[in-house]
Amino acid sequence: MVRSLKPQLDPLRVIRAAEYVRMSTDHQKYSILNQSALIHVFAETNGMEIVATYADPGKSGLTLRSRPGLSQLLTDIVAAKIDFEVVLVYDVSRWGRFQDADESAHYEFICRRAGIRVIYCAEQFGSDDHPLASVLKALKRAMAGEFSRELSVKVAAGKARIASLGYRVGGIAGYGLRRQVLEDGHARGMLLRKGQLKYLQTDRVTLVPGPAEEIAIVGRIYRDYIYLRKGELQIARALNAEGHSFFGKAWSRHLVRTILTNEKYIGVNVLGRTIQRLATPNVNNPPENWTRFEGAFVPLVGRDLFEAAARVRLFNVKNYTEAELLQALAVALKREGKLSVEIIEADPDLPSASTFGHRFGGVTGAYERLGFVVAPRYRFYDIERTLTKMKREILNSLIGLLRMRGTECSLAPHSVVNLKGQLGFEVRICRHQDPRAYAHTGWKIAYRWNHRSSHVLTVRMALGNEVIKDFLLMPRSEIAELPRFLEATCDEQVARFRCRDLPAVALEIAGIKQVT
Template sequence: MSTEHQRYSLENQTAAIAEYAERRGFAIVDTYADAGKSGLTLKGRDGLKQLLADVVTGQHTYSAVLVLDVSRWGRFQDTDQSAHYEFLCRNSGVAVLYCAEPFENDGSIVSTILKNMKRAMASEFSRELSFKVARAHRQQALLGFSQGGVLQYGVRRLLVNKDREPLFLLKSGERKALSSDRILLVPGPPNEISVVQRIFDMFVNQKKSMSRIANSLNQEGLPSTNGRVWNHRRVKAVLSNELMIGYYVYNRRSYLLKTRPKRNPPEQWTRARVMDAIVDLRLFDKAQRELRFKRGYGYERPHMVKCLQRLFKEKKKLTVSIINACPYTPAAQAYAAHFGSLKAAYAVVGYKQCSAGPKADRHYSDEELLECLRRLQKAYGYVTVAHINADHELPRYQAFLDRFGTMRTAYSLAGLPGTNSELISAGLLRATLRREKDQQRSSGLRRGSTKKGRRS
């Protein structure tokens, strides 16, 4: 179902099909609809999928499928795709009738030519619309208006009307209500701006790695965007984003026609000055040079080995978190870059990683591994790599990667959060539970201290 024209509203389609059925003597027994879904791909078209499944498997005995017009199968860029779905219905003995087309779908040469033309027209309509929308987005970005995307730390969204008069700041998850309104990006609260400036100072002047910066911020209890913990990727996002010097950059990637994102060359980017700089331009330029240099390669291997041997002697074991938390060793990523992998670096200093547990050598079936993920989900409310590695009845998470390719695939097969939105929701849940647990722990310590004072 499409919503770009009133003609294609769900109510209008239903009325037109009902009128056609009454005129031709059909009784409508089932209705399949994909309200508000894109017709560019089959993804998300549950109604169409169910229709094809019912027809092909014969679970429902229909004499005909009534479709408003040829474009309702979808505006696929491959016109054979919609033709294939019509063929599946006909091949199962179910006729396909178009209610609003000026021709009969009787298999004649005329109807075949007209259907192919209609499919090509539907495909071209989507292609032209996609390019028009993309061009409009670039023009709006050039005027300084935000075109969506992940909100950067240290930045807020200001809603303005068509005359650029400020209305109010939008909170996380809020959207504009009027199409004439626009969104500007403005500097965030002073505490976040101070953290951003500290990140640049630690990276450029103090020569700290991004992982070590993240650890320092987490130890101080400073949350990242939406209360999440800092990590290497989020620190890098702050260091590399031109919003820190006041410029909004758009069209780094293209997402035309629901295809895979494509990186655009810099000459196609749209850059506009939207706010005052948060950090000094020279400091930002130094950070970009450091990022391009890949600082880890500046270390000498003998010095890295000596530091790792010292750390192994102190801690009796080595992990990524232990290395990144150590003040005198390079980051774990630097060791992986120099030695090819952390396992190779561990071997140089004589450390052998522990096995995955008492059942590390056992062969697990796919279903056994997925059932273990469901068990962890039931026990903790969410599943992380730390949960998997800490469970003595499971192999380490590398076994899941070897079997399923990615942890996201494993989560999806187990019925756990797997899409981006679901993973974000799960991450927010983890952060909430962690804060509640910390609050309970601190509250318990205060009560224990009070009781001890009363006894004395």
């Protein structure tokens, strides 16, 4: 039932409002139509007229990037492209189930700063004028995020249990294999094509051998690798030359290696090699935490072949000395006349580019040892020293501005400005990338993140990296949702986070602290 707590609005005129609705799953209570109907009742009761609708059907509330409706709402508000003064939302969970409650508060603050109030129709506090609104709202935000966290734990436990029984959980079948439904966990049913899901919750999925041609190629890969001592790249090239494809794609060294190392080809079901929960980055899971079931599927290769391939791979691993690495690289330089990561990866006689990177502090370090002059785009060391000095100055200035506003703060390791409580702002300098390196101008923003901070202050440099273009103040989770390379032509993706200068940044941070 929609509560009728009325916000302090002018009764002599109709208030123009926008509604925001979101549904992550097909649930009767939170269906789009039900939310909208209840919001319309609230609007009519409180003298409002809904003039715009922003919707995210079938969208998770964990992040902003996956929700074009809310993103568009915030973009329109920041750009002042609106003709309403209130945003109506069914409840706090529909605004989002962000794992960082400060992120939810930040997006609401963006609206309030622009003079737009956010009202949660089904909540006790309704509007911000209620004395306990801030406390209740913070509690509701935390509860909304906790619901997703608890659900994630339950889902993960359920998947692990199903995998421990030998059934397939998620993921593509792989080359030479197909997914098949087991009705009630026993009777074999239909084969699932790419993108298809089982219909009933009581059904299970297993892996079965695929087309005979694919099975033959899997066996050939093992034989060529073990008996003919062909390398992964050599095998991939031979398959491509003969017109064989990997589901329409060209074979690569990585794809061949996957077939040689994945235990599903010997019938072992493995779950949990990596973990990615609640829209966080993918992380490797230690083998002792994997869920394994021997004999879950019909094997395509024998265990003796699989173990022989592992022994060959171990034998092929060589600990190169620096002199050997440089000598092999010099041969490639003499033959090609130049060096690049692509040349290194394509040469079967050279180790991977990452090997050179680990031994010489980057492939450019190996190039310089050979006297090879790298392209100008690699010459950023002088700029990097200048930007490091600039970061120190920005940190000191920001702390000074915050303290002038009466905000307690301190400088923590990794360029993080900590505020009293749970807020931490990491300062990050982003060089404007040379178009010759990426074919477009722009910034590498999402290259890493710091778990010690709740927000990231990205300082974007203008072309030439001598002056600052602007500042982006973003919740930490949004960093992971951005593309790895943000093109200058796609600047609208971060428009809602932009601040023109450091005083504006300090004002924004103070506002976030006040909301939280």
